Amino acid sequence: MKKIWTAGMAIILTMGLLAGCSGDNGNSQGTTGGSQGKTSSEGGGEGGAEQVTLKxxxxxxxxxxFKAAYTxxxxxxxxxxxxxxxxxxxxxxxxLRLQLSGGADYDLFAGNLDVMLDTGILEPLDGYxxxxxxxxxxxxxLLDSMKINGHTYGLPYRKSNWMLYYNKTLFDQYNVPYPSDDMTWEEFRELAKAMTHGSGADKVYGAYMQQWPQTxxxxxxxxxxxxxxKDLSEFKNALxxxxxxxQEGSIMSWSEQKSxxxxxxxxxxxxxxAMNLIGDWHVAQLRQAEDEGKIDFDWDVVPIPHPDGVSANTSLALPVTLMMNKNxxxxxxxxxxxxxxxxxxxAExxxxxxxxxxxxxxEIKKAYIGEGSRKPANLHYFLEQREYPEYPMLxxxxxxxxxQIYTQEGELALAGEQTAEQAIKRIEERIQAEWANKYGEDFQTK
Incomplete structure (x- = not known):
């Protein structure tokens, strides 16, 4: 009997060890949980805390x-x-929307808040x-601008701000002073004309503005x-x-960009x-190009131009958020x-x-600047910006x-099929007809 009891205990202990070794609940889609990825029923966390796996x-x-932050x-x-x-x-x-509508058991998810608001699946964070x-x-x-009907439905983990990138080598070549860090849009326009040279395949453009209406x-x-x-008169002069x-030829035309x-x-x-008007993500693109030996010119950044009466280094900012599933x-x-x-x-x-x-x-600003060995020399401008939300989080x-609306009507104007005034009038009308009647009464910011 003693031998049987001893053999039985050995079998039980062996099974327990095998069960412990098979507790990896990771999946094939980027999980970093590894052997820590236990479900809530397994228990046994630090101090007896329940083990939980979030998707x-x-x-x-x-x-x-995110994997680095998770560590x-x-x-x-x-x-x-x-x-x-x-x-x-x-x-x-x-x-993401398809999976959530099908009942996927995601606990939280990342993305633009406005794209997910109409799903009805976001958990208000105010109480937490x-x-x-x-x-x-x-x-x-930015956080106040993200409040919908007085509630917070997500917190921003990153944002996209705009900056003016410039080719220092070109400015040196044509003996033109570098762009100022306090430049109006009209001054930007004149500088772009001064930096435009040549024609055809050898043409040097004073600036580049992507097809997007944000530019x-x-x-x-x-x-x-x-x-x-409702009154978009400020947008007429912008367009x-x-x-x-x-028309002056200082930037590539919309039609040429498209074709x-x-x-x-x-x-x-x-x-x-000579100058490129685009967001903060372009820093990483240019650094990668340098690492791959694709560019050899010198470059830097200054704040985007600003209207008269507006402070220098005033930028658009688009937050990207983490949201919780109410289910x-x-x-x-x-x-x-x-x-x-x-x-x-x-954030660090x-x-x-x-x-x-x-x-x-x-501390986060120091982490962003790093040791300062990489371009751009004036990366600090990104950390000093006065920010306006690019658009309401609705x-x-x-x-x-x-x-649709800004893109289509703006393109018709840039193609010469309507004036800037006509385009803005059409935008006003279409916003009321195609958006406000559907969403305007149900959602309000702040």
Whole structure:
């Protein structure tokens, strides 16, 4: 009997060891949980805390940064594992919305707040912020602009701000002073004309403005207008300036951009564009090009031009947020992840990887600047900007108003089929007919 009892205990112990070794709950879509990825029923966290696994889709460009932030997060929250998933950039929101509508058990997810508002699946964060006494000081004015009907539905982990990039080698070649860090749009226009030389394939353009409507409507937004205002008169002069610069030949025309498939990144890297008006993400693109030996000219940044009467270094900013699923079974743990990833600790990880973060403080700014060995020399301008939201965080604004109405009517003007005044009038009419009647009464900011 003694031998039988001993053999039985050995079998039980062996089975227990095997069960412990098979506890890896990772998946094939970017999970970083590894052997920590236990479900809530497994228990046994630090101090007896329940083990929980959160599922979290993120944009593909942000996946590696999230994994790095998660490594720091688990040091403080060993009982919370996170399985990351992602989809191709162009299909991200379509697939995310489809999965959520089908009941996917995502606990939280990343992306643009306005694209997800109409799903009805977002968990308001107000109670969590209050109960956890969350530090909100570092989010700045962007957070207030993201409140919908008085509620907070997401916290920004990064943002996209605009800057003016310039080819120092070209300016030196033509003996023209570099762009000023306090330049009006009219001064920018004159500088672009001064830097335009030649013709045909050898032409040097004074500036490049991507086909996007943001590159012209930003002038009105800098003055405090929004793209859903009933009176859009401020936008007429903004569109007219781009049309004038095209006629002067100082920027590539919209029609040529469309017919040749021109793109701001390739155009600037070619070396025949003096100034490039684009967002903060272009820094990483140019650094990569330098690492790959694709460019050999010197470059730097200054703030985008501003209207008369508006402070220098006033930029558009578009927040990218973390949101919680109201159907999550682990809301408290999900909020811990949201607060960490978007707060001071997570932001420092993102900033060290070159992201402009939603939350900022002195340590985060140091992490963003780094050791200062890479271009641009004036990277600090990104951290000193006065920001206006690129557009209100309301459902349909990005897809309907920006993607359709402003794009289509602006392109008709740039193609010479209507005046700037006619285009803005049509935009006003279409916003009321195609957007406001659907969303305007149900959603209000702040």
């Amino acid at each position: 979290m889709p993120v944009l593909p460009d942000d996946l590696e940064a 720091e997060f688990q040091k403080e929250n060993p009982n919370i594992a996170i399985e990351f998933e992602t989809y191709p950039q162009k299909q991200y929101y379509e697939k 912020l209050k109960d956890n006494n969350t530090d909100m000081s570092g989010y700045g004015v 012209w409507y930003m002038q009105a937004v800098q003055k405090g207008s929004t793209i859903i205002d 007219q300036l781009r049309m004038d610069m095209e 040749t498939g021109a793109h701001y990144n390739a155009a600037f890297q070619k070396g025949n564009v 999550s079974k682990h809301k408290e743990e999900a909020f811990k992840a949201v607060a960490f990833m978007t707060g001071a600790q997570g 990880v993102f900033a060290s990887r070159g992201y402009l973060t939603g939350f900022t403080n002195d 459902p349909g604004v990005k897809n309907i108003i920006v993607g």
